Amino acid sequence: MFVSYKWLEEYVNLDGMTPEILAEKITRSGIEVEGVEYKGEGIKGVVIGHVLEREQHPNADKLNKCLVDIGAEEPVQIICGAPNVDKGQKVAVATVGAVLPGNFKIKRAKLRGEESNGMICSLQELGIQGKLVPKEYAEGIFVFPGDAETGTDALKRLALDDAVLELGLTPNRADAMNMLGVAYEVAAILGRDVKIPETSYQPGTEKAEEYIAVQIEDREANPMYAAKIVKDVNIGPSPLWMQTKLINAGIRPHNNVVDITNFVLLEYGQPLHAFDYDRFGSKEVVVRKAKENETIVTLDEQERTLSADHLVITNGSIPQAVAGVMGGADSEVREDTKTILLEAAYFSGNTVRKASKDLGLRSESSIRFEKGIDPERVRLAAERAADLISRYAGGTVLEGTVEENHLDIKPKVISLSADKVTKVLGVSISKEEMADIFKRLGFSVEEAGGKLIVTVPTRRGDITIEEDLIEEVARLYGYDNIPSTLPEVTGFTGGLTPYQEKRRKVRRFLEGAGLSQAITYSLTNDKKATAFALEKSFKTILSLPMSEERSVLRHSLLPNLLDSVAYNLARQTDSAAFYEIGSVFLKVEEQTKPVEKEHVAGAVTGLWHKNLWQGEKKPVDFFVAKGIVEGLLEKLGVQEGIEFVQSERKELHPGRTANILHNGSLIGFIGQLHPSVEKELDLKEAYVFELDLHALFALDVPAIAYKAIPKYPSxxxxxxxxxxxxxxxxxxxxxxxxxxxxxxxxxxxxxxxxxxxxxxxxxxxxxxxxxxxxxxxxxxxxxxxxxxxxxxxxxxxxxxxxxx
Structure with missing residues (x-):
């Protein structure tokens, strides 16, 4: 979630606090801020200019000679190659001496014999990603609205004087996937109030129910659907302040109506969809499951084949949208749209996720439905969007909302014992302090029978039991304020188990051999799950994964370890040597739970010895990797009965691969990556190994016996x-x-x-x-x-x- 600092200030008084300090406070309260980006950092000297004259460059077909007022005493001449530059425009001008991204400095210059005193800029040249630039300005300069004041700071008007905080949200904190949710969080941290946006518009004389009816066939997948009608809209660009908010949040502006639905999505966390009413095809909305092999052309102009598991919005016969995922191209809002059918609905997260996964479509809308939205905001978001459309698209909102509502989600009421809080946290916090924390969070609190009775608003769907409330107390009280204590135990001296001692030996040996430890995800995708597996196993697939890339438990450590190697090599690291000790998850029968086994794996590539002044460089080869494995086995005392037997494995080079056997039993393998795998991962020649530590550590190893140094020659x-x-x-x-x-x-x-x-x-x-x-x-x-x-x-x- 990208959070604009200046946008957040509209909901919470930040009292001049710097973005870094705010980020630190948010992180310490339990939501990690992964970074703070200053949008216009390093840019200076860019102002709003007014193009007074434009004529063809006398010596170049693709250049224009422009006379531009930049708020100085005299207009300046600027040579511009943009195809869309024209007289009368308000544009971003990098003046002489200005600095653009990449420390690019603007100087006076002559282009084909004509003097140029500055540069008229596109949004990309000001550091905005091309994928976020509105389509009409993707191939040329950006044009400000006519009310832009000549000579003023262009960065401020483009919100490039903003700071954006990137929140690393865990799956349970769906409430913070919108600006109001973040505002509630920040307000609780700072002890401030949240300013809710005001909604007010004058409805038209006609009623929405005269234009549309709503029917839901699957109430479990869609317990609530609301529709509003807005007539006489004028499609055009949205206000610049709205466009810049969307861009800073990572969403590309389209037009006023679509931008408003996206703006409300970011503000309230409630996905909305605007249909062109005249293209919708009927006066009724029917929400049903799709027919098997029914098709729809989505907004990305791709034809999608649906199944009976997918929920669709129809006009009674033809699908017009995949519920919660993406709208259809037939009824999309276009330049000639005059009447809007505005959808606000509550869709089941499981249903949306199924469609999103099957169709390969993951949208800002589907992400929020999957993680859970606030049922109390469905109507509020629709009203907010209707208000904005009436203001910025000139529409008339018809009276009333047409809806079918079977939603029955009520605020959770949880009782909390102060004694239990003290027992769990190990610190005494008064009931008054706890009640204050809950009130700051926007929860209502009463006291009865010596306990706090807390009513949790529906926006916090992650809080369902007493322990959840204790966690809220802990993080708002401050983890730093909770003292660290050791448990009181008697008759226990501590120490490592034999298994732990052996694991530590493995770690120390590999690090001493020059390998660095990596820790990767136990979850991977369907393709990588079985790659490099030491033994055959059925897959363990998560029922509700965070993403397709993290949906299956791994059978081998190597696929994710090799991703780490590739990541480092892609960043100009010419050599890499990594190892990982971690669990793999195997099951012999499909319907059983997996068995967790600990493996060790290594991957090395590049130079093993660099050419120092007195030596020669040595690239990694099979025998370097084999030497590492042999040294490790020797360290563990497992030398007798070990064999390296040439073998073939799908992902490894057919002539440079060996199984590692102990008394005939397979305990691991070693080899060079197959050239096709190296090419796929963009790696140089790389060597890998993987050993079953579970089996190795279980072997009976004779005690170490020391022998005297021989006195006689060999x-x-x-x-x-x-x-x-x-x-x-x-x-x-x-x-x-x-x-x-x-x-x-x-x-x-x-x-x-x-x-x-x-x-x-x-x-x-x-x-x-x-x-x-x-x-x-x-x-x-x-x-x-x-x-x-x-x-x-x-x-x-x-x-x-x-x-x-």
């Missing part, structure tokens, strides 16, 4: 073996270890060769073997005996021969 022998290409080095290593017995202490691969001097279908694998007897110095005969045994075992098992 003997190293290197061998290069020629074997078939399909034999993995790990298989050869297993044979070497078994044959080498107690004297063989270390074995590792140091070279693989498949060059032109090698026989077809063969490769050379070189191993370094270290022999050691901790009790005495090894003789040449002892080493040769064991070494020959190793070579014989290799020859018998894999027909391996020494390379000549």
């Amino acid at each position: 003997v190293t022998r290197d061998i290069a073996l020629v074997v078939n290409k399909d034999i993995a080095s790990g298989q050869l290593e297993d044979v070497i270890k078994k044959a080498g017995g107690k004297l063989l202490k270390e074995v590792h691969v140091f070279d693989v060769y498949e060059g032109e001097h090698m026989e077809e279908g063969k490769k050379s694998v070189a191993f370094s073997l270290q022999y050691l007897n901790p009790e005495q110095t090894l003789t040449e005969e002892e080493v040769t005996k064991v070494h020959d045994k190793v070579l014989k075992a290799l020859e018998e098992t894999y027909q391996a021969v020494l390379r000549g």
Whole structure:
């Protein structure tokens, strides 16, 4: 929710408080302010100019030579390339010395031989996003209304001297998705009153019921529908003050009627829709469920196929809008519209969400219906919009409102015990202080039987039980005023469980290896939920997700972890190494609850070693990632029985992927991302791993046994073996270890060769073997005996021969 500071001042006296201080107070009371944006920050020297003359540039077909009054002693000449600039217009002029977004400074210049003393600006050049600019000014300069005063500050007239607070609202705080809701919140924080907009208009002599009737067929999906009729409207631009409020809230202006419905949506939180009455097609509104495969062309000019789950507004036969989501193109308000059918209704959030999801349409209207609107404001919002239409579109509002109302939502009455508040919060707050907090919030309070009886207005649908009231007391009393205390316990010394100790070891090792911890959502979308899954599982789908991107519980940590890697690389970070320890959610049978298992996953890309002055750069490869995993397993004491077996996984490179087995059981995998996945995520070569910590931590690990440092020297022998290409080095290593017995202490691969001097279908694998007897110095005969045994075992098992 974007909240204009200057607009908020119209409802609550902020007493000159800075936007930053206000943001801090709102955040400390429980609603996070994610940022404060100063709309015209860095811009200066932009004034309103009056174009006195315009003529074609003598040396350029697409340039205009304009004489502009900027409120100075003499008019100035400005060369302008905008196609819509003309004599008599009031325009935004960046004068010589002005600064525009991006620290772009305006200087005197000559364009094709003609002097230019400034710049006539479009809204985009003043920092307004193109998608928010009214369509008539999308390709040229902006033109002010004729009453704009020449030479005055253009930024002020465009509300670019405003600050916008971005509220990060949780799903339960739908009441703050409108300006009045935020005003109630701020008024409670500051102890001020809320100024409600006044509505007054003179209704016409005709009655609305003579023009329209309302019939609801599905009362559960639509318990209330109200319609008003406004005649003799003149469609045109809305007032500039209204347009700028919409733009600062992230909504593009269209025309006076549509802008008024959007303005009231932002002000009251009540979605409205204006139909062209003459194009509506009948004198009755029938709200019903759509017929299977019925179609409608929505305002975005897309044909939508409906199902029987979708609620539609019809003229008795043909759908004219998808209820709560979007109107139809057939009855939209156009330039020649003269009579308005104004809709104000209460639609079920579940019904609206179903249609929004199925049709792929998410609008400002649907968002508010999904989260819940205030039933008490349905009529109020309709009256407010009718009043504004009569003022700014010249319409005559017909007498009365035609409605069908089966809505039965009453204010909640909750009793609250002061003792319980003290017990829950750990601080003593008097009944008088509590009552004052509730009154500041706009709740009515009485005392009976030693308890506070609180009546909660319908706008606060999130408050239903005693604990909700306690939370309101806590946040308005001030979390900072509640002392921090430790629980009183006896006979408990504390400490980590074995599982927690192992988890801490994992975290410390990976961070010591150079990986940074990431924490991502447990929820993801339908496509990503099963990607990289270590084991097969049915999906766990939320019944009421916040969004489609957060609707399914994950089976793997990697999809969201890779999103974090991609996010960082997109911001000029050339290398990234992340890990995450978190839960995945798996279920063997579809109708059961998921089992929560803890995994660890890592993703690395870019350079592992940078080319410092004395070294060389080393990019990440498979063996870097494998080394991290092997080091982690060694740290956990899980070394015996571990195998890395080449395998194939859908999302990973077919030649650089391995399953990680412990005594034959799958505990994880490692590999390079498949090139198609790298391309999709816009990543360079990246390597990933994921391990089942739940299984790893459950393994019996022998206690650490320390050994004395050997007093006797070791003997190293290197061998290069020629074997078939399909034999993995790990298989050869297993044979070497078994044959080498107690004297063989270390074995590792140091070279693989498949060059032109090698026989077809063969490769050379070189191993370094270290022999050691901790009790005495090894003789040449002892080493040769064991070494020959190793070579014989290799020859018998894999027909391996020494390379000549």
